[in-house]
Amino acid sequence: MPSQQRASMAEPRRACPQARVQVCVRLRPCSQGDPCIRGLNSRSLEIINWRNKKETMQYQFDTFYGDKATQHDIYTGSVQPVLRHLLEGQNASVLAYGPTGAGKTHTMLGSPEQPGMVPRALRDVLQMTREASCLPEGEEWSYSVSMSYLEIYQEKVLDLLEPSHQDLPIREDRDRNILIPGLTERELGSFGDFERYFLPASCNRTMASTRLNDRSSRSHAVLLVRVAQAQRVPPYRRRVAKLCLIDLAGSEDNRRTGNRGLQLKESSAINASLHVLSKVVDALNQGLPRVPYRDSKLTRLLQDSLGGSAHSVIIANIAPEQHFYLDTLSTLNFAAKSKQVVNRPFTQETLPAPAVRKRPSEDPAAGGEGVSPGAKRPHEDESPEAEPLSSLLPLEQLDPGLVQRLLGLEQLEKQQGGGGRRLPLLNTPRRERVALLRQLEETRSELQKLKEKQKELEAAALLDKARRPKPLQHSKAPSRPCKQAVVLPLQQVQTPLGKEAMPKGGEEILVVQKVGQVEGSGAENEAPAWELTLRPDLLARSRKNIVALLNEGSTKELRTLHRIGDKKARLIMAWRQLHGPFTQVEDLEKVEGMTAKHVASFLKANLLSSLGSLSPPAPASPRAPQ
Numbered sequence: 001m002p003s004q005q006r007a008s009m010a011e012p013r014r015a016c017p018q019a020r021v022q023v024c025v026r027l028r029p030c031s032q033g034d035p036c037i038r039g040l041n042s043r044s045l046e047i048i049n050w051r052n053k054k055e056t057m058q059y060q061f062d063t064f065y066g067d068k069a070t071q072h073d074i075y076t077g078s079v080q081p082v083l084r085h086l087l088e089g090q091n092a093s094v095l096a097y098g099p100t101g102a103g104k105t106h107t108m109l110g111s112p113e114q115p116g117m118v119p120r121a122l123r124d125v126l127q128m129t130r131e132a133s134c135l136p137e138g139e140e141w142s143y144s145v146s147m148s149y150l151e152i153y154q155e156k157v158l159d160l161l162e163p164s165h166q167d168l169p170i171r172e173d174r175d176r177n178i179l180i181p182g183l184t185e186r187e188l189g190s191f192g193d194f195e196r197y198f199l200p201a202s203c204n205r206t207m208a209s210t211r212l213n214d215r216s217s218r219s220h221a222v223l224l225v226r227v228a229q230a231q232r233v234p235p236y237r238r239r240v241a242k243l244c245l246i247d248l249a250g251s252e253d254n255r256r257t258g259n260r261g262l263q264l265k266e267s268s269a270i271n272a273s274l275h276v277l278s279k280v281v282d283a284l285n286q287g288l289p290r291v292p293y294r295d296s297k298l299t300r301l302l303q304d305s306l307g308g309s310a311h312s313v314i315i316a317n318i319a320p321e322q323h324f325y326l327d328t329l330s331t332l333n334f335a336a337k338s339k340q341v342v343n344r345p346f347t348q349e350t351l352p353a354p355a356v357r358k359r360p361s362e363d364p365a366a367g368g369e370g371v372s373p374g375a376k377r378p379h380e381d382e383s384p385e386a387e388p389l390s391s392l393l394p395l396e397q398l399d400p401g402l403v404q405r406l407l408g409l410e411q412l413e414k415q416q417g418g419g420g421r422r423l424p425l426l427n428t429p430r431r432e433r434v435a436l437l438r439q440l441e442e443t444r445s446e447l448q449k450l451k452e453k454q455k456e457l458e459a460a461a462l463l464d465k466a467r468r469p470k471p472l473q474h475s476k477a478p479s480r481p482c483k484q485a486v487v488l489p490l491q492q493v494q495t496p497l498g499k500e501a502m503p504k505g506g507e508e509i510l511v512v513q514k515v516g517q518v519e520g521s522g523a524e525n526e527a528p529a530w531e532l533t534l535r536p537d538l539l540a541r542s543r544k545n546i547v548a549l550l551n552e553g554s555t556k557e558l559r560t561l562h563r564i565g566d567k568k569a570r571l572i573m574a575w576r577q578l579h580g581p582f583t584q585v586e587d588l589e590k591v592e593g594m595t596a597k598h599v600a601s602f603l604k605a606n607l608l609s610s611l612g613s614l615s616p617p618a619p620a621s622p623r624a625p626q
Contacts, residue, residue, distance in 0.1 A: 001375065021312045023339040024063035024078045025332070026318050028103045035320030040064045047329065059332050061339060067320070072334065073116045074107065084309040085123055086227045087132055089239030089347040093246070093305035094121070097334065098317030099327035100216055100250035104533060106317055109202070110249040117315075118223060120246050122147075122194050125225060125243065138232045145188045146226045149201045150180070152220035152297050153268040159184050160201040160221075170300050176347065177242075178303050185226070197225075210262055218266045220298055221247045238350045244305055248274070248298075251327065273298040280306055281337045309345050314338050351408075370436075380550050402439065404548070543585055544608045550588075551581040562605035 027039065037047040045064050049055040067073055093118055096104040110116030117517035129143040149160040150168070156169040160185040167183050173593060186197045206218040225243040230236075249270045283291040285306045293303045305312045316335040317329045336404045466490045551556065558569035568591070573589045576582070 004248075019311050019343050019345050020304070021081075021314060021341040021343060022063075022078060023061045023314045023316060023335050023337055024065060024074070024106060025061050025335060026065040026069065027067050027314045028102070028317065029067040029239065030320040033322055035357060036322050037318065037320050039104075047332065050329070055386060058171065060338055061316075061335060071110050071116055071120070075117055075120045076579060078313050078315065082313055083121060083128065083243070085311050085345065086125065086241040086243060087128060087229070089229070090345045091242045091244075091304055091308075091310035093121060093244040093302075093310040093312040094315070095246045095248065095302070095305060095312065096249055096315045096317060097135075097248050098331050099319065099324065100252050101324070102250060102317035102331070104250060104315075104317045105215075105217055105247055107317055108245065110270075115489050118198075119191075119194075121193050121243065121245060122188075122198075122225065125227065126194075127189055128502065129227065140231055142230045142232060143229075144228045147188055147194065147474045148183045148185045148224040148226075149179075149198065149221070150183060150220040150224070151205050151221050152273070152301070153206050154266060155273070155297050157297055157301075158219075160204045161186060161197060163204045170297060171432050172303075174308075180301075183224075190518065197414050205265075208266070217247065217249045218263070218270070220270075222301060235351055235594050239347070243305070244302075244310070246302070251330070257551075266292070271409050272296070277302070278334055278337075281334070281341060284341050287339060306341055306343075308343055310343055311345055312341075312343055349439075400491065405436070408437075410550060494501075539607070543603075545584055546603075546606055547582050550585075551576065561602070563598070563602040 023582060025045065027045070029038065037045060039045045040058070041064070043064055044058060044060045046056040046058045049057050065077075069494055082094070085092055094108075095119075096108050098104050106116065106117050108116045129145055133139075133141065133143055135314065151158050151160055157170060157180060159166075159168060159182075166182070168180050171179050171181055173179060186193070188194050188197075199433065205221055207215050208218050223245040225245070227241045227243065229239040231238065232517050249269055251274050252267045273296045276292060276299050279292050279295070280302075282300050291307060293299045299306075304310045307451070314335065316331050318324075318331050320328075327582070546561075549561065555566070555569045555573055558564055558572055559566060564572070570591060571591050572588075582588070585603055586599060588594045588602065589596055
């Protein structure tokens with residue numbers, strides 16, 4: 001790796017204590033009839049048991065917000081506390097869940113009089129970055145905030161900032177961070193910038209009217225806020241944190257919503273993705289080896305938020321009316337399962353990779369510059385393991401992730417005064433440590449095999465050079481051309497013909513090889529120049545034979561030609577039926593998929609082989625012996 005090139009290197013992750021998903025429940029005010037649910041205190045509620053209406057079932061969550069709670073109460077009580085982790089380089093996530101008509105969109109977006117969680121969170125994030133840059137210790141850091149906005153509509157990821165019908169892919173980098181290539185990202189310098197981008201984008205979200213709601217969300221909306229920190233002074237650390245604000249579409253009972261046609265298809269896609277979300281929570285709680293994140297675009301995008309690296313908050317919205325009973329009960333059961341999910345947030349900082357200097361080459365015969373004969377060379381009495389491992393490996397040929405981790409470990413060892421001893425792997429988890437050691441062992445083994453292969457090739461080259469005949473050095477006679485050598489059709493070696501000799505009857509000269517001059521002072525180290533030529537009449541007959549085969553041959557016969565497979569044979573047959581016979585071999589360029597380069601290669605490969613199928617020539621008149 002050149003010393004001028006600076007590559008980012010990931011430090012070992014600074015893991016934080018496990019963070020359980022925080023779950024709060026918000027009860028919407030009752031619009032008609034008697035409610036089927038009521039709150040007991042700030043954390044508990046009870047709902048009528050549908051099996052026995054004289055009994056109730058109790059649920060307990062991190063926080064319960066009754067129908068009198070305001071947007072400010074929910075934000076300061078559950079959402080605002082997780083935002084501080086963004087400046088520590090850790091992810092955060094806020095997710096609104098519940099049935100259609102329970103108030104999810106109102107909770108996340110709110111109104112001009114009562115702003116929701118999204119505008120309040122963006123205002124505070126921008127304020128936190130401004131305040132952090134004004135602190136004495138914040139002068140060495142620069143902060144930037146950007147946003148992206150998307151919706152998941154019928155299992156398609158669509159950009160809302162720049163709307164199009166393109167389904168964007170969801171990818172995962174080597175650090176297991178979820179990202180979406182091609183998603184529009186806008187820099188935010190102030191809250192006014194956020195309003196200028198977000199308000200028009202919100203109008204692009206898919207909405208529709210149902211029996212339960214005049215403006216029902218037909219897609220899951222996800223706002224991604226990226227907070228980046230860069231250190232202006234050495235060691236130039238960099239942190240990137242992500243805030244996900246998610247407004248889920250509500251689960252729907254099509255019998256009550258009256259969905260038909262397109263809305264029925266949208267409802268099916270919404271319910272299917274929410275079902276996969278429930279399966280993911282169950283798999284995490286049961287500790288199953290496979291969590292079905294990839295079964296849905298929604299769960300794939302929420303991989304960081306549930307069982308991942310984020311501080312997550314779920315706001316479960318419920319409705320108190322009797323006709324919402326089953327939806328409310330299902331939402332409470334999902335919320336009760338979700339509060340058992342455990343995330344593992346961590347802070348990951350990136351540093352510029354240390355420069356790796358190339359070692360100066362030393363001449364063993366000269367004894368090395370600046371080293372006395374009796375002086376001991378560096379690493380002279382040390383084992384190969386004592387040298388830095390990065391100096392023994394071809395870093396430019398290895399995986400960049402492995403190189404970054406290797407250089408990071410060497411730097412940590414150097415800071416602890418490890419010297420040339422074997423690298424201590426510190427507190428690396430056992431599974432990663434074993435995998436790293438195995439990969440290093442395989443790399444050493446492969447390098448040893450390459451060295452042995454190189455020695456074999458060098459030995460073979462020396463042996464081949466020794467076997468080559470050397471030109472006469474004492475001869476000063478003028479060089480003269482060698483006689484011509486001919487190759488006959490039956491591969492029989494005949495006596496070379498003289499300049500005036502002619503072939504006998506029935507024998508045809510196919511290839512003439514002319515040997516260049518190899519003697520003389522000016523060509524002592526030059527290899528013979530061989531020129532392959534074909535007799536003009538045989539060349540014309542060979543091309544004529546190829547054209548005849550192209551015009552009259554079947555598909556099976558065409559496949560006997562070199563460079564012609566089954567597909568090209570069928571294309572030649574089709575072209576012949578549409579346009580008539582070929583007049584010359586170059587007409588193949590008109591066939592689909594055939595270029596001038598392909599035709600030249602085809603002609604070169606078939607000229608000699610087609611001579612064997614030529615009809616035998618008429619016998620020549622007997623020639624008098626000479």
